[in-house]
Amino acid sequence: MSVLVEHFDVFVGGFWLTFQLCVLAAIGALILGTIVAVMRISPVPPLRWIGTAYVTVFRNCPLTIVFFFAAFGLPALGSNADFLRIPGLSSIFSRLGIDLPYFRFAIIALSVYTAAFVCEAIRSGINAVPPGQAEAARAIGLTFSQNLRLVVLPQAWKSAIVPLGSVLIAMIKNSALAGFFGLTGDLSNSAQNLTSAGGEPIIPVFIGIGIGYLIMTVPFGLFLDRVERRRAVAAR
C-alpha cells in the first residue's frame, strides 16, 4: 500500500490530466454533437444525410480504431492538430500548447467519437418535447432556426440531461484509452508506468487508479440518479 503514499503526486497528476482531457473533450463533444443533431433534423436533405452518416459511422466503430485514425491519420493529413492551440485555453490547460500532439489527438478522437452519442441524446430530448410546442411555434410564424433556438432546444435540454450525463460518464471512462495512445502522465498511462516500468505491486496501483476514475464517475452517476428520480416524481 506504500506505493499510494510514495507516488501520491503521480496519482494526483494523473487525475488532474485525465480531468483536463475530459473537460476539453466534453466541451468539444457537446458542441459537435449539437451541430450534428441540428443537421440530422434540418429541412435540408444533404445535411440530414451527413448527420445520419456521421452518427452511423462513429456509433458503430470501436473507439480504438478512432484513436488509431487520430494517431496515424491526422499526421498523414499533414495536421498536428495545431488548431487546438487556442491562446487563452492553452495557458490554462498547459498540455494543449506543447509540441507533442498526443493530448490534442486524444481530445479530437474522444470528442469526435462522443459527439455521435451526444447527438443521439439530444435527439431523444427533442423527441420528448410535446409536438404541440413546435406546432404552436410554427403557427406564430417562427422559422426553423427560431423554432429550434427559442422553443424546442431549451426544452429538449431538460429531458436530455440524463442521457447526456450517461454519455459523458462513458466518455470519462473511454478517456482511459488515451494513455495507451501516446498520452503520457494521465491515470491509465501512470498505471502502466508504475506497474511495468516502476515495478510497483499491481493491486495497490489498481486501487489508486480506480479511485481516481471513481471520484469522477460515481458522484456524477449518483447525481444523475437523483435528477432522474426527481423527474419521475415531478412527472407523476
Add this chain to the structure above:
Amino acid sequence: MSQQSVLYDAPGPRAKRTTLIVSVVVGALVAVGAYFLVYRPLDEQGQFDMELWGPLVDPSNEVFAQVWKLLGQGFQATLTAAALAIVASLVVGTALAVLRVQLKATMKRRFVHNSRPAAIALRTLTLVLNGITRFCVEVFRGLPVVITIFFVASALPDLGVDLGRILWYLVIGLTLYNSVVIAEILRSGMEGLPGGQREAAEAIGLSSFATIRLILLPQAFRIMLPALISQLVVVLKDTSLGFIISYEEVLKLSQTVILNLDNPIQVYTVVAVIYILVNYALSKLAEYVQGRMSRGRKTGTLRRAKDTPPAALAADLTPPAKL
C-alpha cells in the same frame, strides 16, 4: 420522424428553391473540403497507390490471400472473445440482478419464525451482502473497461493464477464490466414493472425467489431486450481493447500486416468498415426488435379500443364482420 416534420412547414415553392440551393452549396462545400483537406494531402503521400491498397482489395495481388487469412483469423478471435464475454456476462449479470432484487425483498423480512439470534444473524447477512453487491456494481460500473482488462491481465498472473491463454483475461475483464451493466439493466427492468405483478404473485403464494424467477425476470428480459442487444454492440466494440494485452484479435493482427506492408490507413479503414457493418446490423436488429415489441403492444390496445365502442352503434353502421 413525426417530430422532425413538426419542426418546419411543408416546403412551398420558395422554400423548395432555398432548400435546393442550400443542398447544392453544402454538397459543393463538402466535395471541395474533402478534396483539399483529405484527398490532396493523402494523394501527395501516395496513400491511394495500388501498392498499399492492392493487398486488401485486389484478389490478384500475391499477398491478398495471406492478408485476408490473417484478418479472418483476427475476426474469428474477436468474435470468439465477444461471444464468450456476452454469454458469461448474461449468466453472471442475470444472477447478480436476481441476487440484488432477492436481497432487497429479504431485507424487508423480519425472520420472526427464527430464534432471535438467528434472526439478527440473517438480517446482518442480508445487509452485508446487499452492501457488497451494491459496492461491486458501483465500482465495476465506474471503472474504465480498459483499466479492468489491463489489471486482470497483469494482476491474475501476479497472484499465481495462470489461465494459459490471453483470451481468458480479456473475457474476464469484459465480463466484470458488462455483467454489472446487464445486471443493472435487468434490475431496473424488474423494478419498473407494475407493482401488481409482484403483489399478484405473492397473493397466489409464490415465494419471493419464485416470484422473481417466474414472474419478474421473464418480463424484464422482454422489456429490456433492445437495451440488451445494444449492449452486445458495446461488447463487440470493446473486444478491440484486447490488443492492449496483446490478444491476437483483428487489430493486433492488422498491426502485423501493417508491419510488413506499411499501410496503416488502408488496413484500419478496411477493419473499421467491417466493424461498422457488423455493428450496424446489430443495432438495426435492436431497432427491429423494439419496433416489433411496441407494435405488438400498440395493436393490442387498438384492438381493445375497437372492441369497446358501443356495439349497437357500430352494428347499425357496418355489417357485422365475419370472423
